[in-house]
Amino acid sequence: MPEAPGAGADALVERAHGGDFRALARVISLIEDGGPRLRPVLKELAPLAAGARVVGLTGSPGAGKSTVTGALVKAFRERGERVGVLAVDPSSPFTGGALLGDRVRMQDHATDPGVFIRSMGNRGHLGGISAAVPQAIRALEAARFGVILVETVGVGQDEVEIASMADTTAVLVVPGMGDSVQPAKAGVMEVADVLVVNKADRPETQQTVRDLRTMVALASSAWKAPIVTTVATGGEGIGELMRQLDRHWDWLSHSGERERRRLARARDEVLELAVGAVDGRLARAAELAGLAARVADGGLGPYEAADELLATLGLPPL
Amino acid sequence: MPEAPGAGADALVERAHGGDFRALARVISLIEDGGPRLRPVLKELAPLAAGARVVGLTGSPGAGKSTVTGALVKAFRERGERVGVLAVDPSSPFTGGALLGDRVRMQDHATDPGVFIRSMGNRGHLGGISAAVPQAIRALEAARFGVILVETVGVGQDEVEIASMADTTAVLVVPGMGDSVQPAKAGVMEVADVLVVNKADRPETQQTVRDLRTMVALASSAWKAPIVTTVATGGEGIGELMRQLDRHWDWLSHSGERERRRLARARDEVLELAVGAVDGRLARAAELAGLAARVADGGLGPYEAADELLATLGLPPL
Numbered sequence: 001m002p003e004a005p006g007a008g009a010d011a012l013v014e015r016a017h018g019g020d021f022r023a024l025a026r027v028i029s030l031i032e033d034g035g036p037r038l039r040p041v042l043k044e045l046a047p048l049a050a051g052a053r054v055v056g057l058t059g060s061p062g063a064g065k066s067t068v069t070g071a072l073v074k075a076f077r078e079r080g081e082r083v084g085v086l087a088v089d090p091s092s093p094f095t096g097g098a099l100l101g102d103r104v105r106m107q108d109h110a111t112d113p114g115v116f117i118r119s120m121g122n123r124g125h126l127g128g129i130s131a132a133v134p135q136a137i138r139a140l141e142a143a144r145f146g147v148i149l150v151e152t153v154g155v156g157q158d159e160v161e162i163a164s165m166a167d168t169t170a171v172l173v174v175p176g177m178g179d180s181v182q183p184a185k186a187g188v189m190e191v192a193d194v195l196v197v198n199k200a201d202r203p204e205t206q207q208t209v210r211d212l213r214t215m216v217a218l219a220s221s222a223w224k225a226p227i228v229t230t231v232a233t234g235g236e237g238i239g240e241l242m243r244q245l246d247r248h249w250d251w252l253s254h255s256g257e258r259e260r261r262r263l264a265r266a267r268d269e270v271l272e273l274a275v276g277a278v279d280g281r282l283a284r285a286a287e288l289a290g291l292a293a294r295v296a297d298g299g300l301g302p303y304e305a306a307d308e309l310l311a312t313l314g315l316p317p318l
Numbered sequence: 319m320p321e322a323p324g325a326g327a328d329a330l331v332e333r334a335h336g337g338d339f340r341a342l343a344r345v346i347s348l349i350e351d352g353g354p355r356l357r358p359v360l361k362e363l364a365p366l367a368a369g370a371r372v373v374g375l376t377g378s379p380g381a382g383k384s385t386v387t388g389a390l391v392k393a394f395r396e397r398g399e400r401v402g403v404l405a406v407d408p409s410s411p412f413t414g415g416a417l418l419g420d421r422v423r424m425q426d427h428a429t430d431p432g433v434f435i436r437s438m439g440n441r442g443h444l445g446g447i448s449a450a451v452p453q454a455i456r457a458l459e460a461a462r463f464g465v466i467l468v469e470t471v472g473v474g475q476d477e478v479e480i481a482s483m484a485d486t487t488a489v490l491v492v493p494g495m496g497d498s499v500q501p502a503k504a505g506v507m508e509v510a511d512v513l514v515v516n517k518a519d520r521p522e523t524q525q526t527v528r529d530l531r532t533m534v535a536l537a538s539s540a541w542k543a544p545i546v547t548t549v550a551t552g553g554e555g556i557g558e559l560m561r562q563l564d565r566h567w568d569w570l571s572h573s574g575e576r577e578r579r580r581l582a583r584a585r586d587e588v589l590e591l592a593v594g595a596v597d598g599r600l601a602r603a604a605e606l607a608g609l610a611a612r613v614a615d616g617g618l619g620p621y622e623a624a625d626e627l628l629a630t631l632g633l634p635p636l
Contacts, residue, residue, distance in 0.1 A: 039636075043619040061378070135620065266620075267610035271601055273624035277636050278596045282589055292585035301361040302453065302584075306591035314632065318357075318595050 009040035016143045017048050021116055024143045028118055031135045034125030042135060048142035051262070052084075055245060057151045058163035058188060059172030064198040067232040068172060068241075069151050073115055075242050076147045084145035085117040086136055088129065088152045088162055116145065131272035133162050134265055164191035165265050167258060168248045170241070172196045173212065176204025189215060192225045193248045196241060200229035223251060278313070285312045327358035334461045335366050339434055342461045346436055349453045352443030360453060366460035369580070370402075373563060374484030375469045376477060376506060381490040382516040385550040386559075387469050391433055393560050394465045402463035403435040404454055406447065406470045406480055434463065449590035451480050452583055482509035483583050485576060486566045488559070490514045491530065494522025507533060510543045511566045514559060518547035541569060596631070603630045 015023035027045070030038045055072070057065050069085060076083045118136075125132040133150065140148050150166055152159040163169050171192035195212050197205060212227050219225070226244045230237030252258035282288070291308055294300035307317035333341035345363070348356045373390070375383050387403060394401045436454075443450040451468065458466050468484055470477040481487050489510035513530050515523060530545050537543070544562045548555030570576035600606070609626055612618035625635035 039619070039621045042621060046613070046619045047616045049616055131620075262614050263607075263610055266614035267606060269620050270609055270613055270623040270627055271597070271606065273620055273636070274600050274627045275593065275597045277624065277628060278600075278633065279589070279593045282592050282596075288585060288589065289581075291588055292581055295364070295588055296580050296584035298365045298367055301357070301364045302449075302587050302591055303357045303360060305588040306595065309588055309592045310595060315596065318591070 009037070009044050013041060013044035013048065013142065016139065019113070019143065021113075024116060024139060025118065027139045028120065028136050031132050031139065032120055032125060034132065038135075042138075045135075045138050045142045049138040050141055050144075052137070052141045052145055052148045053249060054137055054148045054150060054166040054168075056163040056166030056169040057149060057172065058153070058159060058169065059196075059198075060174065061153055063172040063174050064232050065151050065153075065172055068170075068196065068198060068230065068238075069149055071230075071232050071235055071238045072149060072241070072245075075238055077112070077114060081146045082114040082144065083116075083147045083149065084140035084143070085115070085149045085151065086133065086140070087117070087119045088133060088150060088159075089119065089121055116140070116143070125276075128158075128272065128276060130158060130161055131269055131276060133165060134269040137165070160188050160191055161268075163188070165268070167252055167261060168193045168245055170194045170196055170245070172198050173208060174199050175202045175208040189219075193223060194241070194244050195225050195227045197227065197229045198232050200237065201231050205229060222255065223248065223257075281313060282309055285309060287312050327355070327362050331359060331362035331366065331460065334457065337431070337461065339431075342434060342457060343436065345457045346438065346454050349450050349457065350438055350443060352450065356453075360456075363453075363456050363460045367456040368459055368462075370455070370459045370463055370466045371567060372455055372466045372468060372484040372486075374481040374487040375467060375490065376471070376481035376487065377490030377514075377516075378492065379471060381492050382550050383469050383471075383490055386488075386490060386514065386516060386548065386556075387467055389548075389550050389553055389556045390467060390559070390563075393556055395430070395432060399464045400432040400462065401434075402458035402461070402466045403433070404451065404458070404466065404468045405435070405437045406451060406468060406477075407437065407439055434458070434461070443594075446590065446594060448479055449587055449594060451483060452587040455483070478506050478509055479586075481506070483586070485570055485579060486511045486563055488512045488514050488563070490516050491526060492517050493520045493526040507537070511541060512559070512562050513543050513545045515545065515547045516550050518555065519549050523547060540573065541566070541575075599631060600627055603627060605630050 012023050012026060016027050027041055030041055057069055057072075059065055066087075069087075073083050073085065120129065120132065120136060137148055137150070150162065152162045163171075169191050171188050171194070173195065175197055195216070197208055197212070209227055209229065216225050216227065226247070228237055228241045228244055230241055232238065252261070288309060291300065291305040295302050295305050303318055310317060330341050330344060334345050345359055348359055375387055375390075377383055384405075387405075391401050391403065438447065438450065438454060455466055455468070468480065470480045481489075487509050489506050489512075491513065493515055513534070515526050515530070527545055527547065534543050534545065544565070546555055546559045546562055548559055550556065570579070606627060609618065609623040613620050613623050621636055628635060
């Protein structure tokens with residue numbers, strides 16, 4: 001017998017709130033799936049979600065994000081913080097928290113009840129992964145994690161968008177790769193609060209630092225992103241990275257930027273849910289196939305077709 | 319005095335149709351901007367857009383996409399085809415067709431009236447870059463290009479989506495990079511009609527080919543993607559790549575898949591335009607900021623907030 005959508009939502013959330021990792025993992029799976037059982041869970045989560053400190057990490061594949069994340073987990077644990085990690089891959093449809101990468105990474109923290117690590121893919125959430133991530137952050141907040149690390153691959157727009165949901169966003173760059181500064185240029189640069197040149201034992205490090213310094217100097221933002229060099233595999237530079245993350249966290253509170261980001265995050269979340277709903281309805285409209293055929297044959301312009309599609313929901317034309 | 323939105327749309331499209339590259343470049347700029355002047359232009363383009371052969375190329379940064387694109391331009395030119403190239407970077411807000419990369423690449427074909435190369439970024443089109451690309455393809459079709467190459471960076475979902483708009487999608491992989499097969503796994507694999515292991519003079523080539531062969535064997539699709547090895551800088555393997563592209567093109571026609579893809583492309587285009595319009599209206603709703611504040615404070619669930627937002631357009635709840 002299938003359970004009713006709301007069955008057990010309160011008990012599940014209560015268990016996650018009480019520190020039950022299996023319940024928390026189940027909540028995040030419900031968020032990934034975005035099915036009818038999610039709505040009552042989110043309603044239960046809302047009042048429990050206190051303000052954790054959310055740190056985003058992004059950068060090209062191979063920049064060493066997992067290693068830096070691991071080093072930051074260790075550093076925050078040494079301060080006594082409980083740390084939740086979301087490793088988000090917007091281009092991946094799978095996961096469910098059982099990726100090989102997770103298991104490998106979990107080994108260091110497998111017996112530590114203060115660390116929770118979870119992969120998230122794009123599994124059918126109504127508003128896409130961009131709507132799912134703030135909900136997963138809320139779930140980790142409800143489970144009383146004080147620090148939440150959100151790690152994404154930093155190339156596409158989804159990834160940049162997700163990284164910028166954090167209070168502080170660190171962008172990782174590798175020295176000397178021709179492409180290393182390219183992702184930084186392409187939209188990632190604007191969301192970087194701290195720049196990390198990882199694998200800084202490579203000879204091209206100083207040139208990369210100089211290039212980044214020039215970029216930062218040209219930016220017009222109130223906060224100038226500091227540049228930190230690390231060799232995360234050996235733990236080098238992690239202390240300095242923590243200091244810069246703390247400095248940005250202080251600045252966020254003093255400048256009012258933290259509140260602004262929190263509101264922007266909620267705004268994006270609500271908007272993506274609503275737009276996702278409309279997207280689903282328009283995609284299911286019986287008229288769409290016929291309109292598409294006329295556009296493909298050149299008999300109808302795409303804007304005119306979109307107008308007719310909007311009219312099926314009673315919406316005015318473009 | 320500002321021009322009326324429709325002023326000169328017919329003349330501009332007529333010039334692009336007649337082979338005027340400056341007019342064509344102007345049409346694609348209008349498409350990127352997505353402003354009010356675009357609509358009449360698209361209406362003029364619709365009946366002129368004949369069925370070009372569209373080949374998509376994607377792959378990680380550093381896979382050699384530009385070099386392979388250049389080699390394919392040369393090969394199609396030797397057959398007497400007129401070739402249009404769209405180099406799409408969904409994560410880049412700039413361009414306007416004057417990128418350094420364009421100019422460097424144009425040098426080989428600068429005096430060839432049968433080749434048109436153009437970069438496209440994400441410049442504010444209503445439906446995003448995913449809606450702009452099919453329109454740009456239509457512009458190149460109207461300018462009587464028989465072959466259109468669409469090149470994107472293959473990491474995020476937008477990129478995969480754009481690459482899969484082509485009739486035939488080639489995915490480039492570099493041998494021996496730990497990450498090289500990762501993008502292939504993450505959503506790109508499903509859209510690959512032809513797999514290209516470029517830089518195949520590297521020692522790890524055979525292992526990469528074996529890995530890809532295993533992946534292809536596991537796929538359940540009717541078309542099994544062939545694997546081609548190339549050293550595009552020296553032109554090696556390009557003949558075989560052309561043969562496999564032709565083989566897929568024949569298969570598309572015989573299987574009915576070509577017509578299916580053409581309809582799916584038009585469907586996506588219409589849908590993205592309509593959804594983009596709704597997104598813009600919801601984002602401008604006066605109620606959104608207040609709803610976001612209540613969600614941020616935990617007083618309202620995100621789904622309840624989305625319901626209230628949808629109601630501002632007279633739409634039913636989730």
